[in-house]
Amino acid sequence: MNQIRNFCIIAHIDHGKSTIADRLLERTGTITAREMKFNQVLDDMDLEQERGITIKLHAIQMLYKAMDGQEYTLNLIDTPGHVDFSYEVSRSLAACEGALLVVDASQGVEAQTISNLYLAIDAGLEIIPVINKIDLPSAMIDTVKHQLKDLIGCNDDEIIPASAKANIGIDEILEAVVRRIPPPKGDVHEPLRALVFDSVFDIYRGSIVYLRVVDGTLREGEKVKFFHNGKVYEAEEVGTLGLKKVRTGVLTAGNVGYLIAGIRDVHDTKVGDTITTATNSAAEPLPGYKDVKPMVFSGVYPTQAEDFEDLRTAIEKLQLNDSALIFEPESSTALGFGFRCGFLGLLHMEIVQERLEREYNQNIINTVPNVEYRVTKTNGEVVLVDNPSYMPGIGEIEKVEEPFIKAQIIVPTEYLGNIMKLCMDRRGIYKNTTYLDPTRADIQYEMPLSEIIFDFYDKLKSTSRGYASFDYDILDFRESDLVKLDILLNGESVDAFSTIVHRDKAHEWGKRLCVKLRKLIPRQMFEVAIQAAIGNKVVARETISAMRKNVLAKCYGGDISRKRKLLEKQKEGKKRMKQVGRVEIPQEAFLAVLSMDEE
Amino acid sequence: MASLYLHIPFCEKKCIYCDFYSIENSSPMEEFLSALHVEIDAYAEFGKQESFETIFFGGGTPSLLSPQQLESILSHLHHTYSIESDAEITVETNPGTVTREKLTAYRTLGVNRLSIGIQSFHEDELRFLSRIHDSAQALDCIRSAREAGFDNLSIDLIYALPDQTKERWEANLQKAVALSPNHISAYGLIVEDNTPLSRMVRSRLVSPKPPDEEAEFYEMTMSYLDAHGFEHYEVSNYAKPGFRSRHNYNYWKHENYLSFGPSAHSFRREAGESRRWFNIANLSHYCSALQEGRLPLLTEERLSLSQLRTERILLGLRSDGLDVKRLDSELPSSTTSRVQMIHDLVEAGSATFDGNVLRLTQKGYLICDEICARLM
Numbered sequence: 013m014n015q016i017r018n019f020c021i022i023a024h025i026d027h028g029k030s031t032i033a034d035r036l037l038e039r040t041g042t043i044t045a046r047e048m049k050f051n052q053v054l055d056d057m058d059l060e061q062e063r064g065i066t067i068k069l070h071a072i073q074m075l076y077k078a079m080d081g082q083e084y085t086l087n088l089i090d091t092p093g094h095v096d097f098s099y100e101v102s103r104s105l106a107a108c109e110g111a112l113l114v115v116d117a118s119q120g121v122e123a124q125t126i127s128n129l130y131l132a133i134d135a136g137l138e139i140i141p142v143i144n145k146i147d148l149p150s151a152m153i154d155t156v157k158h159q160l161k162d163l164i165g166c167n168d169d170e171i172i173p174a175s176a177k178a179n180i181g182i183d184e185i186l187e188a189v190v191r192r193i194p195p196p197k198g199d200v201h202e203p204l205r206a207l208v209f210d211s212v213f214d215i216y217r218g219s220i221v222y223l224r225v226v227d228g229t230l231r232e233g234e235k236v237k238f239f240h241n242g243k244v245y246e247a248e249e250v251g252t253l254g255l256k257k258v259r260t261g262v263l264t265a266g267n268v269g270y271l272i273a274g275i276r277d278v279h280d281t282k283v284g285d286t287i288t289t290a291t292n293s294a295a296e297p298l299p300g301y302k303d304v305k306p307m308v309f310s311g312v313y314p315t316q317a318e319d320f321e322d323l324r325t326a327i328e329k330l331q332l333n334d335s336a337l338i339f340e341p342e343s344s345t346a347l348g349f350g351f352r353c354g355f356l357g358l359l360h361m362e363i364v365q366e367r368l369e370r371e372y373n374q375n376i377i378n379t380v381p382n383v384e385y386r387v388t389k390t391n392g393e394v395v396l397v398d399n400p401s402y403m404p405g406i407g408e409i410e411k412v413e414e415p416f417i418k419a420q421i422i423v424p425t426e427y428l429g430n431i432m433k434l435c436m437d438r439r440g441i442y443k444n445t446t447y448l449d450p451t452r453a454d455i456q457y458e459m460p461l462s463e464i465i466f467d468f469y470d471k472l473k474s475t476s477r478g479y480a481s482f483d484y485d486i487l488d489f490r491e492s493d494l495v496k497l498d499i500l501l502n503g504e505s506v507d508a509f510s511t512i513v514h515r516d517k518a519h520e521w522g523k524r525l526c527v528k529l530r531k532l533i534p535r536q537m538f539e540v541a542i543q544a545a546i547g548n549k550v551v552a553r554e555t556i557s558a559m560r561k562n563v564l565a566k567c568y569g570g571d572i573s574r575k576r577k578l579l580e581k582q583k584e585g586k587k588r589m590k591q592v593g594r595v596e597i598p599q600e601a602f603l604a605v606l607s608m609d610e611e
Numbered sequence: 612m613a614s615l616y617l618h619i620p621f622c623e624k625k626c627i628y629c630d631f632y633s634i635e636n637s638s639p640m641e642e643f644l645s646a647l648h649v650e651i652d653a654y655a656e657f658g659k660q661e662s663f664e665t666i667f668f669g670g671g672t673p674s675l676l677s678p679q680q681l682e683s684i685l686s687h688l689h690h691t692y693s694i695e696s697d698a699e700i701t702v703e704t705n706p707g708t709v710t711r712e713k714l715t716a717y718r719t720l721g722v723n724r725l726s727i728g729i730q731s732f733h734e735d736e737l738r739f740l741s742r743i744h745d746s747a748q749a750l751d752c753i754r755s756a757r758e759a760g761f762d763n764l765s766i767d768l769i770y771a772l773p774d775q776t777k778e779r780w781e782a783n784l785q786k787a788v789a790l791s792p793n794h795i796s797a798y799g800l801i802v803e804d805n806t807p808l809s810r811m812v813r814s815r816l817v818s819p820k821p822p823d824e825e826a827e828f829y830e831m832t833m834s835y836l837d838a839h840g841f842e843h844y845e846v847s848n849y850a851k852p853g854f855r856s857r858h859n860y861n862y863w864k865h866e867n868y869l870s871f872g873p874s875a876h877s878f879r880r881e882a883g884e885s886r887r888w889f890n891i892a893n894l895s896h897y898c899s900a901l902q903e904g905r906l907p908l909l910t911e912e913r914l915s916l917s918q919l920r921t922e923r924i925l926l927g928l929r930s931d932g933l934d935v936k937r938l939d940s941e942l943p944s945s946t947t948s949r950v951q952m953i954h955d956l957v958e959a960g961s962a963t964f965d966g967n968v969l970r971l972t973q974k975g976y977l978i979c980d981e982i983c984a985r986l987m
Contacts, residue, residue: 537981538959561826563979565798565847567929568669569616569862570876573887573912576921582984594955 013266014195018087018224020104022129023114024122024481028144031176032114032185033072033088039182040074040086043255070210071222071268073252078190086189087253087268089209089224091128097336097356098485099304102131103209103284106300107224107268110138110193112185113164117143117151117173121159121448123422123481129163138193139164140172142185147175159448196226196266203294204228204236204287206263206271211281213332219275222253223268223287226298230263235290236273239297243280244290245273278335306338306354307415307486308361308465309398311379311508312368313350315588315599319375320349326372327351330364337364342399346508346592347377347602352399355381358465377590377599379508383462386413386489400510403496406547412512413489415461418443421472422454423480430475431455438463439492439514458487462512497522497551499529500543504593508602515546522552532601535559540595614665614861615688617647618872619673620894623708627741627811628769630803632874632892633671639894643872644680646901650871651687653906657869657879658692665699665858674704678716685720699763699857701726706752707744714759724763725756726796726856732786733779736772741807753790763854765794770832771825772800773817780828781835788839793854797832798847799825826977833973845930846976863930865923873897873907885914920944925983932970933986949986956982 023029037043074086091104105111111132115121132139141160146153157171172188174181210222223230230236230250237244249272251259263269275281283304286297314323324341331337338354355361361381368374385397388410397403419440423431425447432442432455440457447453464484472480497518499509509529513521522544529542535556544552567575589596621637666688668676676684681702688694701724702717714725729749731737737745744752756764766787770780787795802809802819811817820828833843841849845863848856861868862878870877874892879885888911891897900907914922920942927933935949953969956962961975961982971979 537961537978537985538955559978559981561822561829561977562981563846563929563977565801567846567863567926568859569868569870569878570874570889572862572878572922572926573876575925576918579921579925579980579984579987582980583987586984 013198013200013264015082016085016087016196016266017110017189017193018089018108018196018266018268019110019112019189019193020089020091020108020132021112021114022091022125022132023112023144024116024119024125027114027116027119027122027125028176029114032112032142032144032174032182033090035176035179035182036086036088036186037072037074037255039186040076042072042074071253073254073258073268076186076190079187080190084190085267086186087224089268097360098127098131098483099302100210100283101128102135102300103207105132105135105137106298107207107209108135108137109196110140110189112189113139113141113160114144115142115156115160117145117153117156118148120152120156120452121163121422123420123454123483126163126422126454127420127483127485133164139166140185140188140192141166141170142172142174142181144174144176146173146180147178155449159452162448198226198265200227200229200265202227202265203292204230204289205294205298206230206287207298208238208281208283208285208287210283211278211335213278217249217272217274219273219278219281221271221273221275221281221287223263223271225263225265225267225269227265227294228289229265230269230271230287232261236271236287237290237293238280238282239286239288240282240301240303241280245275248272248274278332282335304336304356306336306356307383307461308355308357308381309384310353310355310361310381311342311344311347311350311399312339312353312365313344313347313377313379315375315377317348323351323368323374323376326368326374327353330367330372334364336360344379344401344507346506346590346597347379350377354398358469377602379602380511381465382512383415383460383465385494385512387411388413397512400496400512401507403510403512406495411491412494413491414494416458416487416490417461417464417484418487419457419459419464419482419484420454421457421480421482422448422452423476425451425453427476427480428453428455431472431480434468434471434475435459438468459484460490460492460514461486495546497525498545499525500541500545500550501533501592501595501597502538502541503543504595505545506592506597518544518546519551522546526552526554529601530554530556533595533597536595538594612861612866613661613663614667614858614866614868615663615692615694616667616669616858616868616870616872616875617673617684618870618875618890619668619670619676620873621675622670622672623675623705624741624743625807627739627807628800628803630806631669631671634894637675639898640675640680642898643894644683646898646907647684647871648687649901650907651684651691653901654869654871655691661867662693662695663698663869664695665701665861666694667700667858668702670703672705672708673702674708674713676702678713678720681717681722682720699724701765701856701858703728704752704756705744706749707742709752709755711755711758714755714761718760723761724765724856725761726765726767726794727752727756728767729787730767730769731772732783736775736779739772740769750790753792763794764792765796765856766790766792768795768797769800770797771820771828773819775820775828777828777831781831784832784835788836794848794850794856795836795841796848797836799829829977830973833976837973843973843976846979860930863926865919865926885919887912887914916942917944921983921987924986928969928971928975928979928983928986932968934968935964936967952985 021029071089076084076086089104089107091101143156172181172184205227206223206225208221208223212220214220232247232250234247235244236247250263251257252269284301288294314320327339336356339351342352343349387395387397389408390410435457440459443456445453445455472482493515494512495515495518497511497513498505526542526544539558540556542554543550589598620633622633700722702722704725704727732746802812836849843849844855867879873890873894875890878887889909890907891909897907923938953964957964963970
């Protein structure tokens with residue numbers, strides 16, 4: 013156990029996590045430069061590579077002969093880099109004893125880095141600060157050193173200057189991992205306790221569980237038990253994780269590896285759960301298990317009603333690999349049959365939508381996302397509302413509570429004013445400001461989650477020329493003066509457009525939404541009135557005048573087929589629209605709220 | 612009832628907006644005519660199966676045909692096909708290509724209807740459209756036609772030219788009506804692909820009228836001609852009672868038509884099958900195919916039931932009404948009910964419905980394509 017080091021890398025997007033990981037793999041001979049191909053090894057989903065973020069966790073084992081002449085087993089555990097996945101991050105951290113804190117020399121410390129760093133410090137990890145990209149002309153090595161010293165209270169000489177691209181500092185990092193990160197603690201003689209920090213579904217093998225053995229030994233052929241639901245499986249295959257799986261049959265305390273046990277349902281292998289042996293079980297699970305709850309909800313509907321079953325199959329398949337995704341069937345008068353899906357956050361939602369379209373070839377319409385509200389009715393009953401259509405009538409509501417978050421924003425001081433205005437507009441409650449250095453501030457707000465799921469991140473970036481970074485934690489539910497805003501087309505309410513907004517913003521929001529819809533809904537045969545209403549009270553109105561002309565002048569013998577084809581095409585276009593009453597609504601309109609302009 | 616069409620693919624000069632096939636050099640006329648005779652023979656079997664009630668010479672500029680050339684075609688047609696004695700025989704006529712003598716000869720040969728391409732009475736508009744005649748020639752042409760004994764004249768006009776004012780268009784309508792034609796075809800200018808006009812639009816030399824403004828021109832046309840005793844019987848066609856174009860009306864009623872010449876299109880419903888076939892739009896290929904004993908076909912379409920249905924809907928609504936009952940019995944479909952749609956159209960004043968026939972009003976004609984797509 014003394015020869016094992018388990019660690020992870022904490023870094024902001026683009027600060028070089030993947031390139032540093034690649035260099036470590038190369039230097040330890042785990043992978044050759046030729047195998048590296050074009051892409052970084054740790055990101056293996058297309059989407060991750062495109063977005064430059066790591067969505068799912070993986071781990072890789074390296075063998076390293078250190079300067080002390082001894083050979084060490086280094087397990088690098090990857091962490092997801094986005095706020096939506098902070099619980100997964102915390103479980104990955106719990107599987108480690110140390111972390112490389114990688115900061116871009118030209119960018120400095122970012123919000124995401126700080127929140128993950130705090131998670132790592134809370135988990136008792138040894139932090140090794142690394143300044144990457146020191147060879148860039150824009151590198152501000154001293155400034156960043158200062159930030160790091162303030163942040164973690166380290167000395168100058170503990171900070172490793174590096175450039176993964178230019179191969180600077182890689183040996184120093186490896187040596188620091190061996191010398192400064194403590195070997196795992198744990199007792200091989202205790203009953204088995206292994207922490208699940210990820211699982212991936214394989215259609216042939218079932219769920220592949222990534223785990224860290226804390227106590228005892230995991231052996232093939234033994235019966236193992238999952239603490240959270242008590243289910244028992246036989247360990248079919250056990251091994252460590254190189255570039256590919258290395259079957260070892262045994263994993264002992266301190267090590268990181270995988271387990272295959274014929275588990276057909278990923279929901280049985282939850283991140284944060286503890287695995288023990290079915291006989292001679294451990295008395296207590298490892299601390300920290302949490303059932304992750306979705307925070308953002310949205311309707312997912314097939315563009316064509318007849319594709320409903322196809323969509324169900326696709327979501328079910330996708331869910332096999334994404335235990336955080338939940339869904340249940342729902343129906344909408346406007347959109348027909350579809351599913352209400354729950355996501356960890358907005359990014360998670362976008363990923364699911366894109367994967368459904370790209371990997372599963374589904375044509376889908378997504379409704380505007382919303383958070384979950386806790387509604388106390390006048391009769392004392394408490395209901396959770398994850399779809400605005402299900403909001404009880406105004407007369408039945410005693411109070412509505414909504415989830416609040418603690419937002420942490422790091423921004424150059426020159427944009428402080430802009431950011432504070434933005435947060436105020438989003439009903440933020442100011443908490444405090446800390447200066448990381450004279451030019452950068454760390455501001456904290458408490459805000460309703462619902463206010464950040466619409467374009468907050470984009471606004472944050474645009475008002476700070478891209479410099480602000482942002483992270484959040486869920487706090488609690490708080491009472492707010494919230495109302496349901498409906499959109500009526502020719503007097504008929506379109507449920508898919510309903511949103512829940514703060515009363516003070518309802519007029520403004522309703523007006524903007526009506527204007528936006530007027531632009532997005534094409535002129536029809538008849539005039540279309542667009543109204544926004546709270547209950548029976550109309551708060552905004554726009555009109556789409558009737559179509560004036562749509563006819564081609566001539567139609568001779570030779571034009572008839574051509575004309576027919578044009579109409580067939582027009583008809584196809586209509587099929588992609590949703591018809592509500594007499595009004596045809598294009599798909600873009602359902603996402604109108606997501607891209608509402610501020611003015 | 613069936614129709615014959617002959618495409619004469621020559622023009623003295625091509626008009627900037629026209630996308631019909633023609634060439635500006637008429638020296639291969641004789642070669643074309645001999646190929647045309649071969650083609651007329653090639654379909655002789657159809658002549659035994661039904662009789663034809665209309666013959667239409669279109670183009671191109673069919674009035675470039677000399678009386679002798681026209682006579683040889685007509686006599687060949689009469690010889691090969693069963694032509695009804697009261698058949699409507701139309702020649703599209705460009706005012707810049709005819710004299711009273713020529714029109715008299717046409718009349719003698721049995722031509723009984725002229726469709727005269729006047730387009731505008733304003734000289735600058737005629738120049739913009741690159742017509743080869745001026746308005747005086749147009750008036751001459753009408754006079755000569757009357758003197759030659761024609762009592763069934765149609766006038767073609769084009770409206771919504773770029774920068775055209777409503778006053779100028781109204782002046783065109785007034786002048787046209789003052790000439791007492793039996794029939795007027797008035798087309799909104801369409802910018803067709805691969806025409807000089809479309810290139811002018813692309814390079815921003817001209818900008819087409821926005822649809823809402825074009826709609827106003829169209830409304831004006833409909834009311835003006837209605838007020839002057841013309842029946843509006845197709846999107847762009849207006850006739851004095853009894854003077855609808857029998858030929859075009861056959862197209863719109865899904866009747867058979869047989870066509871000859873490059874780019875000509877034919878349609879034939881046979882038991883259990885409907886076909887459209889198109890000739891190649893290239894004169895030398897057309898001629899060489901026929902010389903080598905092949906048909907000059909470009910493509911052939913066999914229409915499915917639903918395609919036929921779509922055509923029936925569009926043709927019916929574009930002309931004087933869709934017989935919904937007949938449609939459902941002849942071309943049944945599983946399409947969902949149209950009852951609400953028809954009700955809404957009638958309520959909005961876009962159509963009338965007598966329980967069988969759905970007929971568009973002026974308001975409905977304006978958005979005819981949209982209504983068709985909704986009813987498909």
